[in-house]
Amino acid sequence: MSAQKRLVWPDVAKGISILGVVLLHIGIGVPEGESTWLYQINTWLDPLRMPLFFVVSGYFSTKILQYTLRDVLIKRVWFFLVPYLLWVSFELWTKNLEWQWVFGNEPLTWRELGLNLLLGHNMGWFLHALILFNLALVAVRKLHPALAMLISFAPVLLLPLNEHFYFVGKAVMYLPLFFMGVYLRQAITTFVAAVCRLNVAALSFAVITYAVGYFSRGWWNQFTGEVALPWYLPGMDYMGHEEVLLMVxxxxxxxxxxxxxxxxxxxxxxxxxxxxxxxxxxNTLPIYLGHPIALTVGYHYIQIVGKWEISMDGETLLQSTWFWTIVCMGLSAAGGLMLWSVSKLPVIGWTVYPPSLPQIQQMLMRAPVLRPTSGKD
Structure with a gap:
């Protein structure tokens, strides 16, 4: 029997997502980067980017419904946790050095690092999210799918904490989509098959729903003043602009x-x-973890030394927004390549793609045991 052919569209979907994230970080990091057409296209993709990533992640997580907590810890969480702890810590350290030089910040303490990793207040927040989303999925795996989907909206109850814990907003927006990928896998497969056949009903459905989403955001953008909606649960009296925006x-x-x-x-x-x-x-993981390190070291550190006045109308190459945008694209690619290369090295590569825990146990059992000599040799 031939091996099952790998689906292409999920890989394409993740590729769109990660490239959009990289362009977002470049546009934010380079002065007037928001004015480039690349950033403007990426803005159009904004509502498609991370939702697509989490739906695809859920789409391939249906096996967790058969997992025990132990299974999900050793077969899923372990593979997210190792690169998250190691490479996000390294990224935070490099970024803290930049802030020390530019703003005079204090060196990063172990306590600050630990809290940052625990709360997901970092560039690797998507790994933090996947860890918690997988744990949430295994917690509700025995419930009826409709009830499990309803529970995925529970982070809305934590909205009063959003101002202090940024992950609340991520969970509000992406946990239901992750669960949709799991519990609506068959519906997604059927829809994709219809799209492949250029089914008019499927394509029309996509156009209509896109228009609903687009105009709902457009309607919201008309409210430029302060927004306050009543909140009837503990924690706050009103939902402010940021909380309502999350829902929109x-x-x-x-x-x-x-x-x-x-x-x-x-x-x-x-x-x-x-x-x-x-x-x-x-290759989403090495790109996602490698590009912010490369941007910090290869771009922001250089800017501290060069101190160029960068703008869209820069008179020289080194003062041009477009020049540094292109440089940062190359740096991001180099950062992803760097981490991909690290993943291919013996032992060190485990920091990116760790071996399974059973494999580690077997390696330890096969390792030679050093016995003390008798002193007669």
Whole structure:
């Protein structure tokens, strides 16, 4: 029997997601980077980017419904936890050095590092989210799917904590989408198959839902003043602008998900382009963890020394927003390549892709035991 062929569209979807994240970080980091057309295109993809990633992650997590807590810890959480603890810590250390030089910050303490990692207040927050989302999924695995889906909306109850714990907002927006990927896997598969056949009903559904999401955000953007809606649960009296925006963004991205799937499926049929996005999607982890380190060391450290006045109208190459945008794209690629190369090294590569815990146990059992000599040798 031949091996099952790997689906292309999920890899393309993850490739779109990670490239969008990289472009976002570049646009924010380079002065006036938000004015480039690359950033503007990425803004259009914003409601599709991370939702698509978490739906695809859930799509391939249905096996967790058969896992015990021990299974999910050793077969899933372990593989997220090791690179998260090691490489995010390294990224935080490099970024803290920049802040020391620029703002005079104090060196990063172990306590600050630990709290940062625990709360997910860092560039690797998506790994932090996947760890907690997998644990949440195994916790509700025996419940009826409808009840489990309802529970995935529970982070809304924690909205009063959003100002202090940023992960609350991430959970509000992405935990239900992760659960959708799990419990609506068959529906997603059927929809994708219909899109592949250019089914008019499926394509029309994607267009209509996208329009609903788009206009819901447009309606919200009309409210430029302070917003306050009553909150009837403990923790706060009113939902402010940021809390309401989280809900609006969730509605926007949920309704636009069908179009995001159409986009991923469509790109999967484009020769060469699909190969590029699929390759990126298969290497999401080293790119995601490697690019912020490369941007900090290769761009921000250099800017501290050079002190160039960068703008879209820069008179010289080193003062040009576009020049540094392109440089940062190269640095991001180099950062991903660096971490991918590290993953191929013996032992050190385990920091990116750790071996399974049973494998480690077997290696330890096979390791030679050093016995004390008798003193007669």
């Amino acid at each position: 963004r969730f509605v926007e991205q949920t309704f636009q998900l069908p179009m995001a799937l159409v986009l991923a499926v469509g790109i999967a049929y484009v020769p060469y382009v699909s190969n590029f996005f699929a390759f990126i999607g298969r």
